Amino acid sequence: MTDQTHIHGERDLAPGQDEQHSVGERILGYVVGLALALLLTATSFFIAGTDLVWQPSIPVALIVLAIAQMGVHLVFFLHITTGPDNTNNVLALAFGLLVVFLVVGGTVWIMSNLNANMPPMDQIMMRQ
Amino acid sequence: MSMTATAGRAHADPHHIGVVVEHPGPASKRIVTAYGFWVFLLSDIVMFSCFFAAYAVLHGQTAGGPSGAEIFEQRNVAIETVCLLLSSFTCGMASIAADVRNRFWFYLGMTVTCVLGLIFLAIEFREFADLIARGYGPTRSAFLSSFFSLVGCHGLHVSAGVLWLLTMMAQVFAKGFRADVLRRMMCFALFWHALDIIWVGVFSVVYLLGSAA
Numbered sequence: 001m002t003d004q005t006h007i008h009g010e011r012d013l014a015p016g017q018d019e020q021h022s023v024g025e026r027i028l029g030y031v032v033g034l035a036l037a038l039l040l041t042a043t044s045f046f047i048a049g050t051d052l053v054w055q056p057s058i059p060v061a062l063i064v065l066a067i068a069q070m071g072v073h074l075v076f077f078l079h080i081t082t083g084p085d086n087t088n089n090v091l092a093l094a095f096g097l098l099v100v101f102l103v104v105g106g107t108v109w110i111m112s113n114l115n116a117n118m119p120p121m122d123q124i125m126m127r128q
Numbered sequence: 129m130s131m132t133a134t135a136g137r138a139h140a141d142p143h144h145i146g147v148v149v150e151h152p153g154p155a156s157k158r159i160v161t162a163y164g165f166w167v168f169l170l171s172d173i174v175m176f177s178c179f180f181a182a183y184a185v186l187h188g189q190t191a192g193g194p195s196g197a198e199i200f201e202q203r204n205v206a207i208e209t210v211c212l213l214l215s216s217f218t219c220g221m222a223s224i225a226a227d228v229r230n231r232f233w234f235y236l237g238m239t240v241t242c243v244l245g246l247i248f249l250a251i252e253f254r255e256f257a258d259l260i261a262r263g264y265g266p267t268r269s270a271f272l273s274s275f276f277s278l279v280g281c282h283g284l285h286v287s288a289g290v291l292w293l294l295t296m297m298a299q300v301f302a303k304g305f306r307a308d309v310l311r312r313m314m315c316f317a318l319f320w321h322a323l324d325i326i327w328v329g330v331f332s333v334v335y336l337l338g339s340a341a
Contacts, residue, residue: 092163
């Protein structure tokens, strides 16, 4: 590390650590986060039970709302931001997300492919 | 995060380009601890993603048993969700109180968090007991196996979180707001907020998508 020439301007921030804000600002951050989270949750529950919208759009809407709410939690509760003092936290998060998408996406893709290509169980039984 | 200390100023400008890099030295223990815990939380989320993948594959395999739409009660799920969201908020208030060393607000925030967590656990336990009593236990179908393992794993995490919460209150009571206790409190707050993120996935994917499909 000694021959690196990039400049560390300030100290890094730990995940969950807020920048130097006053208590009032920190409480306000949590209040805003809670309000947004409650709003998104209420929308999710409303969308799931309504017949006001085109039915096939509901699963997509639910997933988008869930991802949005996870983002709200990350920013307002876990204080993961895109600032230069948060680079390590964001990089770790990015790697975690990569693994999550590989696991979930890969599993669903492969299993649905297998499911579509496999003959029904009674046909397998008849061949034996 | 630079964890290496520089030996002196000669190393700070090795190529004599005139830009003196002032390394701040090793990161503080608070940052290292929280970063390590953050990596643990991400690995925990990766583990949950495996349970989510299993549920996504198996949610249609009901083997003649009930489907999700028949057994999920949205009212209970809504109450559970509000409990967890509010407990995340009060947990944040408790960690602010810990940072400013205010015992009253710390104990109050932690107590409310604990009560909300226990309400969540009670509702979930009643739901599980009710399903098992109706013969819809985890052995009934592949769908129910994946449902019980995913939601049960989150429930176990919340139970561990409640135990940790009580430990933190006891530590603050016995040791006060020492630096190491504050670091543990920071990790606990991260853990509790991360559980909330996982619950967002659970109620969206399992309960809402499950009853819509």
